[in-house]
Amino acid sequence: MVIHIKDLNKTYQGAQPLHVLKGINLDIERGEFVSIMGASGSGKSTLLNILGILDNYDTGEYRLGGELIWNLSERRAAEYRNRMIGFVFQSFNLISFKTAVENVELPLYYQGVGRRERRRRAMDYLDRLGLAAWATHYPGEMSGGQRQRVAIARALITRPELILADEPTGALDSKTSVEVMQLLKELNEQQGMTIVVVTHESGVANETNRIVHIRDGVIGLIEDNHDHHASPFGAGGLMK
């Protein structure tokens, strides 16, 4: 089991405390391709932040790859993020003054991998994603789809337990969105990568094998979705 969440609660303290996650229970097995769906304000971003060890929770239990994630020091949290999680963001979040290959290398730099080895592995991943020719280009010189593929290469390079994708197609046009989802799907099918996608677009969710609906801080419905063509959103790769 990659993710085990039991009775998770999270409240944002403030003038008016906001109870965003109200007892979440969720298990995700190795090799699953899951989407978490919900409207804005449903708590899905908070859940994603907790899954990504970017935020703490108040009560309950969260295990990532069997390790209890609770009350970690910044240093430990950084290490876990580095080794276990690959992030794919909506706005790519590449570092603008670094070339594609340098961006991909970065997680390995923080692992202390040597320069040559880093470069070799980063080139390898860029090559797999068909971006070898763009290795020395800066993000500003690439299209959205290319940038997202660089970001995916960066997420993959540490061979994480889990890929967390936050609205991965949010900034892409429909054609590129289809390509990116296709890529994630292939990663899941061919390499058995566990992928969790957070989205509010049902077309995107429809590409995944399990859809977790979250509403008002509780999980409403978990549906299995093995027939990706059943839904009209998936037809012809039209997601938007």
Added chain:
Amino acid sequence: MRDIFTEIWATARRNKLRTALTGFSVAWGIFMLIFLLGAGNGLINAQMQSTDRYLASSMVAFGGRTSKPYSGLGSGRGISLREQDMATTDSVFAGVVGDVGAVYDHGGVTLSAGANYMAGQTLSGVYPVDRDINKTEVVEGRFINDIDMRERRKVAVISEDQARELWPHGGSPVGKYVKADGLMWRVVGVYRGDGMMKASDVYCPHATVCAIYSTDSRVGNIEFTFDGLETEQQNNDFEADYRAKLNLNHSAAPDDDNAVWLWNRFMDNIQMARGMGILRTALWVVGLLTLLSGVVGVSNIMLITVRERTREFGIRKAIGARPWSILRLIIIESVVMTTLFGYVGMLCGIAANEYMNATIGRTEVDTGLFKATMFVNPTVGVDVCIEATLVMVLAGTLAGLVPARRAARVRPIEALKEN
């Protein structure tokens, strides 16, 4: 390490103007520091050179004029030092005083050799110890010695200038005779003049000069070396004691400071060293304060940079950067920037010092009476450069500290919020 430098290079390149302006303020700070210290050293060296002309542990006593009445005698009496005073110096203060000598000057003498002559020269009757006390450099022949004194020989040590004037065709003057006020003196040595008053002296045995010109056992000025006066207190005590004894020889009040004048070179040196120390400290303070404004500039710029790069630090942290690696990145960036530009400033400062050395360092102020160099070697040593480098690294760390802490505290979720 190489990666860090690549990153720093990347950020510096992205903000050329900002980097240049920050760099300038640091470079200027270090430049001022080095330049000021160099100029200060020039002054200090010049002073040192002039104090170095005399033996540090030596003292000269001059006869003065009484300033207060004592034992029935009025004030305003002229005092001339006599043989009795030399005896007092030698015997009463034997524990401290080393060699005792005296200088009896007989001025207004015209020197001549054949058809060549020089007016307005001074016959200076000295003891052999004068050579050590006034650091006279003999370039040819010898100085006055004990046998000259004992036998009251009419021998003379002349200056290079005098030798040139009297024997313009060259050749060694040693062994030749020079005529002074009708008396013939045999030249036994030539000393190096300093272009100052000293060059018009003709050194002769004190005993001879006194026998010819002195009346009433006057000896001129007494000069002596001393030993074992290490502190200011000891020097002051000795001076007071010595003055009291000499004053009594002349029935002057023991505490009359004007009856006998004392010139203590050792005290001169102590005071000089103190003054130089203060000057040096003052220059460091001014230089460091100038540098401080540069450091504040760097810190300020770094704060802005960190703010601009919040998102980047968020990304870095999300993909596994520990707070320490962010902290280190910013501090090293700050140190590299300060040191690099500081080094440029240092080189400019050294260049300016060398330029100063080559121009005003060579010029002498000619007052007519004497020549003096205002600046001698106005440069800084390797030690100051190393100190300045340490200062730069320290300053860079200080400048980077606050921004770095801020950067390390960036929370990835805040930074990654879509905006």
